[in-house]
Amino acid sequence: MANYSRRDFLKTAAIAGTAVTGLSSKTKAAPKNILSEDRMGVLVDTTVCIGCRKCEWACKTAHNLETPSIDTYDNRSVFNKMRRPNDKALTVVNEYHNNDQDKFPINVKVQCMHCDHPACVSACIVGAFSKQENGSVIWDTDKCIGCRYCMVACPFQVPAFEFSKALKPDIKKCDFCFERTKEGKLPACTEICPVEAITYGRREDLVKAAHQKIKNYPNRYINRVYGEYEVGGTSWIYLANKEFEKLDFPKLGKDPAPGVSEAIQHGIFAYFVPPVALYALLGGVMWINKNKKKTENETEI
């Protein structure tokens, strides 16, 4: 199957071709009908993670971001406050208090969730974001104009912008190591993880595996896989022993994030019928009023 870039081309061509007759309903960015069944994902088991933050180091190294030496990541004082991914760190690990066992805190790795129906893809004014066949949501620097609408749209508040740059600021977010996986390598974070808290694989298999884990260890996990249904499903899914909302996961519905917005948009522009109808209506009103004026003037004379 062709990947999205070819699809994008066809999409643009289709729009250009049908610009007069109307927008094709197939131009939806949320790829409901073309999600690959073999798309990959990652299962994060927060009960296994030890908060060593090696993944943070590996991520920065893989993406040529500035990083201190790997030894400095042992410093656990960074956990004192909640951190978010930003333009200098595409993934971060946070630590949360564990009710039952104080000795074993809960660590949660945060990065782009790689939604199946991404709001950023739907929102981007120039289509710089795309959901790839392998599941990753990536960003194209050659298209981006820096409007930051993706940041407004993202329900997980993930895309970050290089506010400090005057020239060529980038949108920074986890790209699921798109360049590495293309060469058959593992994503940098999953490769380095010493305790296998993060597992890379087919999303479908991972969802099954997650439920199997819950079934096998019902005391270890709560009965929920975060990301299985949230905003229509995400490529990254999580297991935990505590309600996800208490671990700072956003409380989200099951509908795809762009949902209503696209429905409204495609409603207003349904094959360009409403705008054209409005144009015709106004034209008619204008014509009638003009003629009325004329006859009024004639009768006056």
Added chain:
Amino acid sequence: MEEFKPTPMKKKYFTPVVIGLAVLVLNGMIFLLARFVFGIGAVTNLDNQHPWGIWIGLDVAAGVALAAGGFTTAALGHIMHKDQYHAIIRPALLTAALGYTFVAVSVMIDLGRPYFIWHPLIMWNGSSVLFEVGICVIIYLAVLYIEFLPIVCERFIGRVNLPGMLKRFNNPLEKLLRLLDKGLEKTMFIFIIAGVVLSCLHQSSLGTLMVIAGPKMHPLWQTPILPLLFLLSAISVGFPMVIFESVITSRSFGLKPETHILSNLGSMVAPLLGIYLAFKIGDMMIRGTFVYLTTISSASVMFTIELLFGVIIPLRMFMSRQIAKSPTGLLIASFLVIFGVFLNRLNNFLVAYTPPYEFYSYFPSIGEISVTVGFIALEVLLFRIAVMIFPIVSVPDMSPQRTKYSVRGGIR
């Protein structure tokens, strides 16, 4: 009835107010320069939690809404063919053209990569609301300039007089203007209708823009009928904006305000505002969001101010006959409507926006405020220049027998 004719204003350009405004412009430009040298982060209080600030929420969103006078008067004067309102079409057109120009400029300075502003023209994303808004605004801006061309023709046909080296272009330019004037006279209706359609589209889509933010937006404002509310509020702010600008212009140039036209215009505001209010309250009732008004928070306070001072009070004022007859009453009532829509856009884009992970709350920096204020001041200054160069403001006509161009000796 007295004949009114658009005439260039003759008055000294510089007044103390004008100089004050020029200082504000200069101040804004300094911060703007800093933005381009040191980046957006250096001048604004924007961060990864708050991607959009007042440059989008006010300059763009409120700017588009407050330029609605252009399409509402065009619809009234040209499409409904109410000839009595012709006197206000030109000032409204100028306000809209200037307003939209600054909307485009504001978008440009807010973009991280302003040099790629042309990308949406060739890189399309049909599902993006922002894409639709962008394309509509670009086309509408072009339409506004086209609608303005006849005024330029009227001013310069028979008077093209370039200095020095450029003298040889006098004749071709004159011919071009005549050609444009003749061509546009026949085809203007196409652009006028297109302008109204485009306005309806992007005024509403500006509301759809925030729908995708979903739960990040406070429920008092987040509703699937946002596009309808934006369209209705834009339509109801159109005439108040024209009234406001007309009263201010006549005061500034020492003319008698066209009270008769303005109060007729004002009589149409109450029904429009009423429809908007009905939808706003109805939406609140259906979604049950009034529960949020029972607690005191910045959201509930701002919502109450917006609805009470921006919609309900001016609605009552426009229903009063006494107020409709006095320019001052109209001025105040109109100002309140403008304030209401301004606040509504601010609320929708900034106050309602609550990111799930918020470390600091957003308040615009001195730099952001300076640039916004500078742009508004510059708009006022350009408006003043334009009405002094072009026949925009209507004054009682001293020579009613004069026909088009005849005095200037041109051949038609």
